[in-house]
Structure formats: structure tokens, C-alpha cells
Amino acid sequence: MLTPPSMRLILLVLSLLAAWPVQAAPPELLASLDALHARRAEASALKELEAALKKELQASPEDYELIWRSSRLMTWQGDVAEDSRLKKVLGRQAWDMCERGVKVAPDRVECHYFAAVGIGTYSQAVGIMKALGEGLEGKFNERLDAAIRINxxxxxxxxxxxxxxxxxxxxxxxxxxxxxxxxxxxxxxxxxxxxxxxxxxxxxxxxxxxxxxxxxxxxxxxxxxxxxxxxxxxxxxxxxxxxxxxxxxxxx
The missing domain is CATH 1.25.40 (Serine Threonine Protein Phosphatase 5, Tetratricopeptide repeat)
Known part of the structure; x- marks a missing residue:
């Protein structure tokens, strides 16, 4: 049975809405988060940024702009972490966070990139040979190559x-x-x-x-x-x- 034109239009609109990234955060909030990120070497700014991202993500867990900024922060913290256990945890968290983001906005570069960096951080923490044994090379390259292809x-x-x-x-x-x-x-x-x-x-x-x-x-x-x-x-x-x-x- 053929679908009526009006129904086809409704289905098209619904599919487009489903594919559209959820973005609840206003531009001024994102600008504030980016300004704090620029000052992330300062302990007070870093603490404020962590708290703000946690609060906003609790309210809007599918907001892509918040997701990738949270992963960006985690990859930075993982990079500077000297404890391999902490580096491992942060790498995994950054990776998992941006896997969520890839599902929300698969055509955006940020979460493909930060997921790859998270995998890389995790791999450094556990050791490259172990990471290769866990099959992480393929996952890393899948995300990174997508980022390169997109931007x-x-x-x-x-x-x-x-x-x-x-x-x-x-x-x-x-x-x-x-x-x-x-x-x-x-x-x-x-x-x-x-x-x-x-x-x-x-x-x-x-x-x-x-x-x-x-x-x-x-x-x-x-x-x-x-x-x-x-x-x-x-x-x-x-x-x-x-x-x-x-x-x-x-x-x-």
C-alpha cells in the first residue's frame, strides 16, 4: 500500500529531526565554557569548568556541544596525568563520552577526534602492546580516520x-x-x-x-x-x- 504524500512528508520531517544534533546549551554558555578551557592550566578555572560541564550534562545529557567539550577536558587531564591509573580512567571516560557524541552527530568532527585521543590516552596508560592485543588499534583508526575525512x-x-x-x-x-x-x-x-x-x-x-x-x-x-x-x-x-x-x- 502506498504511503499518502502527507504521511511521507511527516516521516521525512521526523527522520531529519532524529538526525539533527541535540543542542540545548545557549551560545553564551558555550563561550563561557571555552573561556574557562583556555584557562585550564589554572586550578580554579579547571575546577569551575569541571563543575559547569557536570551540571550542564546532567540537565542535557544528549547535548553534543557539551559532550565533546567534556571529552576535550578529559583528554587534557589524561595527557597531563602522571599516574598511569588515572590516565587510563580519563582516557576511557573521554572515549566513552565521545562515543555517545558520535551517535548524536556522526558527521561532526569533534567526537570522532576526541574519541580517538581518548583511546590513545588509554592505550598509553595500559601499554601499547596490551592495547594492540585488545584490538584498540582498529577502533582508534576508525575514529581518527573519520575525523581526518570530515575536517x-x-x-x-x-x-x-x-x-x-x-x-x-x-x-x-x-x-x-x-x-x-x-x-x-x-x-x-x-x-x-x-x-x-x-x-x-x-x-x-x-x-x-x-x-x-x-x-x-x-x-x-x-x-x-x-x-x-x-x-x-x-x-x-x-x-x-x-x-x-x-x-x-x-x-x-
Whole structure:
């Protein structure tokens, strides 16, 4: 039996509404959350951001804008965590949070990206070999490749940076320094202000026995401006000191 035109129209509208991301948070709230995130290196701002996201998500658990911002915060906390147990928990939470987000808005880049970063954080905490044994590589690449396909320029080329780092982090014989270099050079070429991209490139070049080029890359980190993201820049520049010392030792 044929569906009447009016019914077909109703069904079309319902399907479009079902696919439309739920966004209850007003723009001014999102702007406030982003401003707090920019100050996340400050303990007071970090605490306020955590509390605000928790409160808003309790009221609107399917709000995509809140979901991906919550995962973004968790990946940051996982990155700076020194305790592997805490890193594991935060990585898993960030991953799970953005799996929810992918279901809400499968065509948006943010949750594909932060789910991948969450998986990566979790994998670092449990150990790369164990993560490979758990089959996480496929899940990681599924999310990250989707992010690259949707918008490789997101957050100053972050999907490309993470993919480049992935090829560096893998154990032999899966490690691919050539591909890592290619992706990281692509990111630094388009987004020279991204200090993490230069930092990762320096480590890749050093591992590839190209200490001279690695020195050039690490100098762009230590001498670069952190205006684009002060918290991120401070973190990366602090980590760069050890790499800089290794490069100088290699060049002796």
C-alpha cells in the first residue's frame, strides 16, 4: 500500500529531526565554557569548568556541544596525568563520552577526534602492546580516520598531528617514521603555530637519525609563541626541554 504524500512528508520531517544534533546549551554558555578551557592550566578555572560541564550534562545529557567539550577536558587531564591509573580512567571516560557524541552527530568532527585521543590516552596508560592485543588499534583508526575525512584542519590540524604521532608510537615493525614525518610536516606547514606538531616532528626526526633537522623543529617549539593556546604551549615547551637535550647530545 502506498504511503499518502502527507504521511511521507511527516516521516521525512521526523527522520531529519532524529538526525539533527541535540543542542540545548545557549551560545553564551558555550563561550563561557571555552573561556574557562583556555584557562585550564589554572586550578580554579579547571575546577569551575569541571563543575559547569557536570551540571550542564546532567540537565542535557544528549547535548553534543557539551559532550565533546567534556571529552576535550578529559583528554587534557589524561595527557597531563602522571599516574598511569588515572590516565587510563580519563582516557576511557573521554572515549566513552565521545562515543555517545558520535551517535548524536556522526558527521561532526569533534567526537570522532576526541574519541580517538581518548583511546590513545588509554592505550598509553595500559601499554601499547596490551592495547594492540585488545584490538584498540582498529577502533582508534576508525575514529581518527573519520575525523581526518570530515575536517583534517580541526584544532590547527590536530587529527593529522595525532595520526603522525600514531605512526611514531607504534612498535617495530609497524612503526613508520616516514609516514609520521610526512603527516607532521603537512600539519606544521599549514599550522606553524601548532607547537605540539613541531615537538612531535622533532622526536620523529631524531628517531630517524636526522638530528640536524630535529634541532630546527625543536627550536620552533622553544622559541615559538604560545598565544594560540597558553596552557597547551606551556605544557609542550616544558616537555620539549628533554627532547632538546637529547638532540644536543646526538649532535656532539
Amino acid at each position: 583534517p584542519d580541526f584544532d590547527l590540524g590536530a587529527p593529522l598531528v595525532v595520526k603522525g604521532r600514531y605512526h611514531y608510537e607504534l612498535p617495530w615493525p609497524k612503526r613508520d617514521l616516514t609516514e609520521s614525518t610526512k603527516l607532521l610536516e603537512k600539519a606544521t606547514g599549514k599550522f606553524p603555530q601548532n607547537l605540539r606538531a613541531h615537538y612531535y616532528l622533532a622526536e620523529t626526526l631524531l628517531a630517524a637519525d636526522k638530528a640536524g633537522k630535529a634541532k630546527e623543529s625543536i627550536a620552533k617549539v622553544t622559541q615559538g609563541s604560545g598565544a594560540y593556546d597558553p596552557a597547551e604551549a606551556k605544557l609542550v615547551q616544558g616537555r620539549a626541554k628533554k627532547v632538546e637535550a637529547k638532540i644536543e647530545e646526538e649532535l656532539k
